[in-house]
Amino acid sequence: MQRPSPAHRRNTQRRRTRRRTTVPVAVAATAAIALTACGPAADGPAAGEGVERSDAERTVVAVADAPASADAVRATEELGLLALRAAEDPEENALVSPASLSFALALLAEGAGGDTAAALDEALGASGADRTAAYNALQGALAEHDGDPAVAQDDELPEDPVLHLANQAVLDDELEVDPDYLDRIATAFDAGVQRTDLGSDSGKRVLDAWVNQHTGGLIEKSAIEPDLDLRMVLQNAVLLAARWETPFAEHSIADKDFTGPSGTEPTEMLQAAERFAYAExxxxxxVRLPYVDAFHADILLPPVGTDPADVTPEALTALTTALDAEKPRLVDLAMPSLELEPPMLDLAPALEEAGLGGLYGTPDLSGITPNGGLQVSQAMQQAYLSMDQAGTVAAAVTEIALKESAVPADPEVTMHVDRPYLLRIAHTETGLPLFLAAVRSPQH
Structure with missing residues (x-):
């Protein structure tokens, strides 16, 4: 039996540790989960209490019937790059989920009107019913690979990729919500609904439990802070667990130099001489590394001295389009193993850059509540990614909190990833980017 690599042992121990400290949460079909991660507390809600359901059934739109899907993918990529650049320290690793961010904003857009709706449509790449259909279709395409997010805690990756995506709206006890809004997010996005006191610890436990459940425990708690003025929190979670189509051999793992912002140091590298799509x-x-089905990872190495997060949308599109067209060729590849868990990301700078700064002022969200007067007070994303010789486990949660506003042969090519680079994980059929990472110090 081959001896596991250090990275595999670290990642396995991490998953085992998380499994020991994570308590399962019961799931209610298409709607909501039990309200605490550790069972009903004496001062908290009982399981199932506060759950609301829309009578509207989920209606899935096919990608072929949603002509704006490609525009939504392009917009999602651009949102992801804005979020990647919003990381606090440009010398540290950064990891974001473009898909999680765009789906959370799509939920918000269903309740927007006027200039707010126009700004969200611009950021999301499509307008009105076309926007709804596009993100509905993209979620439907991903749902073909849905599975139990608890696979993230298993010692071995699943035989077939699991891509779990979930949406929820958590309503404060004092919010009078428009039932048509709940119908729209249920029909288009299968969003569950819970009602709780968002200004209390019990409300925080509701948010925490959902995050823990739908990321398989990789992200344990919500980033939203309780506030007496909070009236709604929109949550999106994305989790991927997938094996490489061609796993890296255990004996091919070795230390090689990687030059990052703090200098050059030995770094554990995954090595292979295999046939991959390669482009310049x-x-x-x-280089494109396929998983066993439906998904792939692109490793994008910039010129020396170029920060990976500085890639333009046009340059990124040119690279991924070139990879789409390339046939596999023999590549001598060396790339770092990874475990990334950057600090939670405040999305406010990215939203400002996307033209959505008005969400923090006096936006028109009258489609959510007839009383109006809601504004975004917190918009946060958390993400985790582990990549080793077997494959990848990654998860992200985006949360948007609304409060009452004060105012309503020899290898043909060689690619050694020995400096900061960009990692992009995408759904192969649609091209929807699921995760983007600027990797500057792989094992830090």
């Missing part, structure tokens, strides 16, 4: 554009080199 504007000084960048790119």
């Amino acid at each position: 554009s504007a000084g960048w080199a790119a």
Whole structure:
């Protein structure tokens, strides 16, 4: 039996540790979960209490019947790059989920009107019913690979990829919500609904439990802070667990130099001489690593001295389009193993750059509540990614909190990833980017 690599042992121990400290949460079909991660507390809600359900059934739109899907994918990529650049320290690793961010904003857009709706439509790449259909279809395409998020705690990756995506709206006890809004997010996004006191610890436990459940325990708690003025929190979670189509051999793992912001140091590298799609554009080199089905990871190496997060949307599109067209060729590949868990990300700068700064002022969210007067007070994303010789486990949660506003042969090519690079994980059929990472110090 081959001896596991250090990275595999670290990642396995991490998953085992999380499994010991994570308590399962019961799931209610298409709607909501039990309200605490550790069972009913004496001063908290009982399981199932506060759950609301829309009578509207989920209606899935096919990608072929949603012509704006490609525009939604493009917009999601651009939102992801804005979020990647919003990380606090440009010398540290950064990890975001473009898909999680765009789906959370799509939930919000269902209740927007006027200039607010126009700004969200611009950021999301499509307008009105076309926008709803596009994100509905993208979620439907991903749902073909849905599974139990608890696979994130298993010692072995699943035989077939699991992509779990979930949406929820958590309503404060004092919010009078428009039932048509709940119908829209249930029909288009299968969003469950819970009602609780968002200004209390019990409300925080509701948010925490959902995050823990739908990320398989990889992200344990919500990033939203309780506030007496909070009236709604929109939550989206994305989890991926997938094996490489061609796993890296245990004996091919070795230390090689990686030069990051703090200098050059030995770094554990995954090595392979295999057939992969490879492309070059504007000084960048790119290789595509397929998972066993439906998903792939692009490793994008910039010119020396270029920060990976500085890639433009046009340059990124050129690289991924070139990879789409390339046939596999023999590549001598060396790339770092990874475990990324950056600090929670405040999305406010990215939303401002996307033209959505008005969400924090006096936005028109009259489609959510007839009383109006809601504004975004917190918009946060948390993410985790582990990549080793077997495959990848990654999870992200985006949360948007609304409060009452004060105012209503020899290898043909060689690619050694020995400096900061960009990692992009996407759904192969639609091209929807699920995760983007600027990897600057792989094992830090």
